[in-house]
Amino acid sequence: MNAAVIVDAVRTPLAKGKPGGAYSEIHPVDLHAHALRALVDRTGVDPAEIDDVISGAVGQVGEQSGNTARWALLGAGFPESVPGVTVDRQCGSSQQALHFAAQGVIAGAYDVAVASGIESMSRIPIGSQFQDKDFAGSKVAERYDGGLIPQGVSAELIAQRWGFSRQQLDEFSAESHQRAARAWKDGLFESQVTDVNELHTDETIRPESTAESLGGLRLAFKNDHWVAKYPDLEWKVTAGNSSPTNDGSAALLIASEDAAHRLRLTPRARVHTTAVAGDDPIFMLTGIIPATQKVLAKAGLSIADIDVFEVNEAFASVVLAWQAETGADLAKVNVNGGAIAIGHPLGASGARLATTLLNNLEQTGGRFGLQVMCEAGGLANATIIERI
Secondary structure: OOEEEEEEEEEEOOEEOOOOOOOOOOOOHHHHHHHHHHHHHHHOOHHHHEEEEEEEEOOHHHHHOOOOHHHHHOOOOOOOOEEEHHHHEEEOOOHHHHHHHHHHHHHOOOOOEEEEEEEEEEOOOOOHHHHHOOOHHHHHHHHHHOOOOOOOHHHHHHHHHHHOOOHHHHHHHHHHHHHHHHHHOOOOOOHHHHOOOOOOOOOOOOOOOHHHHOOOEEEEOOOOOHHHHHHOOOOOEEEEOOOOEEEEEEEEEEEEHHHHOOOOOEEEEEEEEEEEOOOOOOOOOOOHHHHHHHHHHHHHHHHHHHHHEEEEOOEHHHHHHHHHHOOHEEEEEEEEEEEHOOOOOHHHHHHHHHHHHHHHHHHHHHOOOEEEEEEEEEEEEEEEEEOO
């Protein structure tokens, strides 16, 4: 069986995903093209060798519509012969792109592929693609007691079920900021980042954050409607213990071992095992628990075999619930900070996490890294990579 190796991975610094953010004047195709161009420049691969560019994007409307992967690769100067496709598994879109690229290599359909992701939340605000329409339909509403709920309310339900206090959520979040700030200060992100403009760090990191300062923030999702629906909720989720909105892009070069040898590319890791899972769409964000169990079982590994983890910090309660169920050592989780600090540009986050995971493995000398991403609809992607 072919092995899928990761030759390189690169990301942009992440910008605030709102007007005035560092990338808010940059078209998302151009932002995406920047990561793609950086990837081929770093590796020296001839882009004509790329069999497909598989890209994740969530807000596939307006400037991010029309199969944005195709326009980004052309914007990056790739030959017209290189195809591209855009996928949507919500926040896991570019992690799914990585899965598809690796699976294509393993199946023999690709020799070389790119997995990438883009999201410009300053120009395509979250939820724009729904156009104020019901995307789930009446049968789903019947099945789930009146319909779906916002992710923030799901995060509240998780905090309640697992018994996390506001203090615990804020302490976890402050630690994320402190780890990320320390990583930038120590130069740990420099090898994975390609600058787009004058932004030379992730724009939403707040080094001064403490549990006490976060404790002063107002509740983000409590309102009369949801209080009436969930009268027993204690309400603890704020902007401070949630991920921000961001702009950014990231890309990975995936190849077969034979192609890497033929093209004189040096693999850094291999994609060991992939899995996807579904879970309750009301709790929505807990799919990372069965996804982690599934990918470990497929790999024949235990949680103790994993040296570093990247668990997307959509909300602090999500990661803490995952840790409570898996028993993972939090000292190995998001060792250089997570999305609460670094940011969460939806369609790019899977590729961003994979880029960070690869570098964390190398920096710690570990062998196995596990990445897992919660996704709208009760979905999750899980990936194990093995450092070469």
